[in-house]
Amino acid sequence: MHEATIAQSILNIVTDRLKSVGVDACALSVEIVLGEFRNVDPESLSFAFDSMKDLCPATSNCRLDINVINASALCSENAHNYRPVAELAYRCPACDGGIAKMVHGEELDVVNLIIEVANEEKKHARIAG
Amino acid sequence: MHESPDEHALERILGKNEEMAEHNSDHFQRSKTCVFNLMSAPGAGKTTLLEATLRSTKKQFTSAVIEGDMVGDLDADRIKALNVPVYQISTGRSCHLDAQMVGRLLHAESIVATQALFIENVGNLVCPAEFPLGEFRRVVLLSVTEGDDKPIKYPVIFRNCDLVVFTKCDLLEYVNFDLSAAEKNLKALNPKLKTLRVSSKTGDGIDEWINWLNNQMTEYQAQLKNEHHVHHAAH
Numbered sequence: 001m002h003e004a005t006i007a008q009s010i011l012n013i014v015t016d017r018l019k020s021v022g023v024d025a026c027a028l029s030v031e032i033v034l035g036e037f038r039n040v041d042p043e044s045l046s047f048a049f050d051s052m053k054d055l056c057p058a059t060s061n062c063r064l065d066i067n068v069i070n071a072s073a074l075c076s077e078n079a080h081n082y083r084p085v086a087e088l089a090y091r092c093p094a095c096d097g098g099i100a101k102m103v104h105g106e107e108l109d110v111v112n113l114i115i116e117v118a119n120e121e122k123k124h125a126r127i128a129g
Numbered sequence: 130m131h132e133s134p135d136e137h138a139l140e141r142i143l144g145k146n147e148e149m150a151e152h153n154s155d156h157f158q159r160s161k162t163c164v165f166n167l168m169s170a171p172g173a174g175k176t177t178l179l180e181a182t183l184r185s186t187k188k189q190f191t192s193a194v195i196e197g198d199m200v201g202d203l204d205a206d207r208i209k210a211l212n213v214p215v216y217q218i219s220t221g222r223s224c225h226l227d228a229q230m231v232g233r234l235l236h237a238e239s240i241v242a243t244q245a246l247f248i249e250n251v252g253n254l255v256c257p258a259e260f261p262l263g264e265f266r267r268v269v270l271l272s273v274t275e276g277d278d279k280p281i282k283y284p285v286i287f288r289n290c291d292l293v294v295f296t297k298c299d300l301l302e303y304v305n306f307d308l309s310a311a312e313k314n315l316k317a318l319n320p321k322l323k324t325l326r327v328s329s330k331t332g333d334g335i336d337e338w339i340n341w342l343n344n345q346m347t348e349y350q351a352q353l354k355n356e357h358h359v360h361h362a363a364h
Binding site for chain 2: 009010038040084086089090097099109111112
């Protein structure tokens, strides 16, 4: 159950960005991408995030949006692009090859953060990387 | 390890751990310490394999051990009995070691001085896979009493490792563990993965395992030498 650690890491990223904007900033939502080939359960992560976000007033209204990314891989036999799934023991359905390269499915990143700056007229800012 | 960060990423969520792991790795390179991260389910025989390894390699290279456990120091006591320096990390509620925990031991005398450092992670096939520690090689143990379906159930850890050691192979005749099926399942996840079969109890396969360790240490030293040359040439 390391989802609590991951929730805390997301909140740390959010509060670091808020600090760089100013004291009156608070977070409205944070969007992450989560590959299905990571050991992270979206429901547990949401639960952990919602349990921890109240500890800081600037994140207490922050919503966590999780975009789960399907795995896709290139197979070792013919470089077929396929989705490795447990039902097929992660093998290529066309030729039985294994995962030579993972194209998608290992993401675990913050991709978007929406904040509100209280003292200016309600302004939504997208923090660019 | 994980290959596919999102191209629109603002920040990697476990980026802090990855940075710490890099930092640890830099320290280990400076002290020429070759680090092995040993991972498995609880009870797969990590400590027993370590005991067999340490007994057999005393004359080949110096070793130190970091033991990661949620509670207690039972494993550390077993290593201490072999007169090998051992450091215990009690993780409390955490089900894995992370790079920061290992980072607190970077300046420990025996860790700076040793040629090989074995980090025995907390017994768990899920969480340790997500937290690199700064190791040179990742080894996963799979005991034959666990079942040959484990690579299918825990694909992430078996995909992101350099070697799988089948342990307790002396019990193969008593359990329904299909080694070739397990190997096939592992190769699907990681076609280049190497596997070994050992019994720490009978000693079967221990020589091959120690050969593998020696080869990795030679490779590590060669890499350091090359990097030193590149670095030297740049000045």
